[in-house]
Amino acid sequence: MRLTYWIQGLAALPPLLAAGLAGAAETHLAPLAVEAPGIEETATSDLARLGWEMEVVTRAQIERAGPSADVTRVLQRYVPGLYVAPKNGPFDYGTYSLRGSRSADILILLDGVRLNNRLYGGLYIDTISTAAIERIEVVKGAQGLIFGTEAVAGVINIVTRRVTGDDPEGAITAGLASDGARHLDGRVGDRFPNALGALDLMVFGSHDQSNGYIPYRSEDIDATVSDRRRSYRVANLGFRATQHLGDTARADLFYQYAAGKLDFARPVSNHDTFNDRTQHIVTASFEHTPSQAFDYALRAHLNVWDTDYTRIYNQPGGGTTTVNDGDYWGFKDYGLKAQGRWRFAGQELLFGADSQFYRGADDVLVIGKQTGEAYGLFTQLRPHLEALPETDLSIGTRYNWTADGAEALVWSASIRQGFGPAFIRALAGTSFRLPTAEQLYANDDCCAKGNPGLDPETSREVELGGGVDFDLGRDARLTLEVTAFRREIDDMIDGSGDRFVNISEGVLSEGVELEAGLDFARGWSTGAGVTFVSTERRDTGLQLDNIPTRHGFVRIGYETPDDTRGFAPGDSWGADLYARHVGDVRARGTEYGDYVVFDASGFYAFGPNGAHRLTLTVENLFDRNYATGRTTGASGQVDQLGRPLTAELRYGYSF
Template identity: 45%
Template sequence: MIRRSFTPLIGYLFSPLLLADDNALILNPQIVSAPSVESTTVAAMAQYGSKVEVVSREQIERAGPAADVSRVMQMFIPGLYVAPKNGPFDYGTYSLLGGRNDDTLILLDGVRLNNRLYGGLYLDTLPANAIERIEVLKGGQSLLFGTQAVSGVINIVTRSAQTRTASGEVNLGVDTFGGTTGDARVEKIFNNGWGDLGLLAYVSRNASEGYQPFRNRDMKNVTDKRRSYEVTTFGTKAIQSIGDDSRLELFYQYADANLDFARPVASHKTTNDRVQQIATATFEQNINERLSYFVKGHINDWDTRYTRINNLDGGGTKVINHNDYWGFTDWGVQAEGKAELPGGHVLIVGSDNQWFKGQDDVLVIDDNKAQAHALYTQLRPQIDALPDWHPSIGVRHEAMSGGDSATVGMLTSLYDLNDNWAVRGQYGTAYKLPNAEQLFVNEDDEKGNRNLKPEKSRNAELGIDYKGLLAGRDFNASVTLFKRKITDLITLDGVQWVNGQGQIQMRGFEADAKLALNNQWSVQADMTRNLTESRAGVTINDIPSFFARSRIGFESENRLWGAGAAIRYIRDVISSKQVEYGHYSVVDADAYRYLDTAHQHRVSLLVENLFDRDYVTSRSNNVDNLGRPFTSEVRYTYRF
């Protein structure tokens, strides 16, 4: 029997993993002969009690021609709150299981994207066309992933070659804000003296004048009123099998982005001109049927030139910043081994080593280097007397330069009650290391603290899953209760970064369900309730107390066309200035039509904010940042 929770793991062993709107699982065997043995922790943890969600390639394509990662996640990940600041390719606010913006760890093919210079999430240069799927592992996961995996892990999996004949696709799109997008992909699997060689390359360009993110009454002496963007990306991946048991994977992506930084007062022009390069190399080997390992090296290099020109009240302009540099380089090496012991037990042992270097000419940071080194192990026992129980236990120790070390442990459990019902749970500790800004910043209004301790939390999640029939139709449902207690909270006390006194407790629940009304119609919904209890005057902000989404989808019998509509509701959100915002509902709609039975030609349509609702995604300096107004986007796709 294959349980529902096996779905993401199979995606690692079979490629591609396809989850259509009717939740049917289609497995196409991986063509590159040597199977991947790289860390399957995101997917494998679904077998041991962690909640895992997967966004498929089909869903990504429905996110629109100018889609970035934030929009895809906003549309399709149950229980994830996403509030893009000023539309596509911008910073955003994220919350998973009541977590803060940097409590979720973002990975690209297993490589950490969260930067140690500031600790935030920087997804504003990642195009959706390069992504095969997105895997979401919920709950505290510091055991296997380290710092910032407090409320969950999101692993963005890039596309790989899957055909032995040259194939690919070309996409062209436009939107009603003057936005244009174009992307192309080509791939082929060859055979050489070592084995199969899969090659893939992609390129994309997204550009838009953008929309006005502030109300007219809030804009004073502003010239550049729209937040525009230009993002050009090139990437390539090569997978070389070496015999039947080993393989080498190389990946490289280059992104060049010119991004407006919208400001409501005195802004003549403010831009981030950015280049990001990500490269990885992974060697994997099955030594025998019971022992496998991988070694992975990566580098993430980010270089930004920041320009800010202000309008003067009496006329004219003043240059505040001119191509001032801020950026970072993260690089690391990870090694992990997996042993299947006698009796069916599985032992995971790994080492994770990271080095960080950063510079900021705008925000002065005294010390621009840091490093962190971790050892971790996890045992997944097989208990013959309880064949339906799947537990795990593990521990991790991480030491860093410029701060204290952290040790965490984790227990997980999945119990199959029968073919339809399963109970899962996990309990453990997680941590978040102070970032370079918090340790070393040296500004008049912000001072770092070299004696900061890691922020620690105790996390518990308990859930129940059902997969079966409702009124004779396919039905899936899940409920998760979560609770988190945070101590040593890293926070600003006036101008000084400190570890706060007391503790903060976050608790709540998440529920989601999906029902196939018939072979053509389906409906799905999810909701999350967050409750925060703070002590010693410390608060957590910009997390909605409640949010929910619902989507209805239709597919024609011949699958030549389909349509869908979704509504998301956000209740109250409290800003860092203790101002309430939120309270909005937004409706989106999408449709597609194949022009031929071979599925080579396709036209897609996405309508965002169908009823042109005026809503606030965030607040800064007591000014509302507005969500994207009514926007219509159309895309043509040619596949060969």
């Protein structure tokens, strides 16, 4: 690492962020307990125990993330080290970077099942309903061993809600935002005893709609543009059914249907551009614990995405031209996974196999119907040393191969050593990323052509971290953690020319992440986190596009302690102020970024057990004009603007 670079980065940190770090940062959250957790449910939390850094976004945080919070908005607000830039507000594509990674280096899981598709790769999570989410787990670092392709920088595991007791439960929430956005969601669940054990059934749904905002400055919008706003309409409906089979086994079925009409805002000639989309996600699993020494899980998944893309442009002299008229693009991903865990002589061995199958096509980028298959075998030993009870170790390997002959062998090793309230951890490993169908087969004149001869990308990562967790007494607690990381990517796939190619020189990403948290007085807490990172191509020495050189946050909040009353017995309330900072970002030879944006939220819960809840959230409190990205306009590269000042009021009732 270049010491001068980090000193300059620290000096450039806004005073607000620096002050927050001097005092405290986001409290590091422990994984939440789930009733009778199985091998699949503990896959990510086990990694945190073994030395990987893990962040957990709780249900309470999800509910306070508004306005019109989608998954991207939730991740943007609560995960240190993760940079998120929604393109044009809620329910839109986003740019993601986890410790200096590209979006395609992050794997999205739904209850442990991969959602990344092989058509384009990347993260398509804009239509997942937050009403169905219990928590989100983010595990940082190379995860290719257990999860396969695309888990280069880490995984984001979205954990859906389950029935939690024997009594009926449910909730309904309605919201209205100052920009006219409307939100409605609900869920209901119950447990039904039967001859086999008990059936847990939960049904959920949501609807979001808005005319959106204008994501470009007036001077950057061409005079021919008639549709300036980026609107959306998204609906979700789904269920989870869990059949308990005695005390040792259960079968689970999850299904979500999503439908949406999602606008694209363009600064040039736009008359109407939108995706008309449907998505089906299905997961089915069986988990069994025949003895304390052995448990296993079998899982199948299906992810079907169908989009009709329409693009109509205005002509300078009047009239319109249709570039795309409901042109299809979509994919079907499905797969199987088997995983077992064997405990013997105080040791633990994890092993498994998985397969992913893909079909996809795109009439827009002219990707003909393509299929793909990928398979993997993995094992990981987690030894326990009686002489070192505070030491956790792991070492493992994975072999992955595809039907067209590509293959990858990866490994990882980790250690976490406790010293009372302090700990240190270290890990090293390799990962890989298979080419997408776009990179292999795209054939549109607008963009880089596909290259069927591409090799998979391979990467190597090392990480060293440590921290402390002090109980200061009188309900006060201080946490500090620092992590240094280095990631090298070989054979990086590049599409900046007229054809996708592997770059032999690759990419070097290195940086430092700091987190701190302080709970003080009664109900008060502060938090902050900051990441400095350099992610450069070895052949040019330039930072990769859309990856900031630094980013961070500061938060201060208050929530009434359990024994403190609100306006009436049993009432509670809370509020927080949040600021996020993004440093310089490079895109297409230009720079944007370097801003601080403030958000605020508050809630008041009243009635029996806080059944009624009012939540007020304000995004971009001071109406800052800032850029989340760059795109091509009539005058060249122009800013895509983040959401302006937007307030939302929600009312929720739960039982």
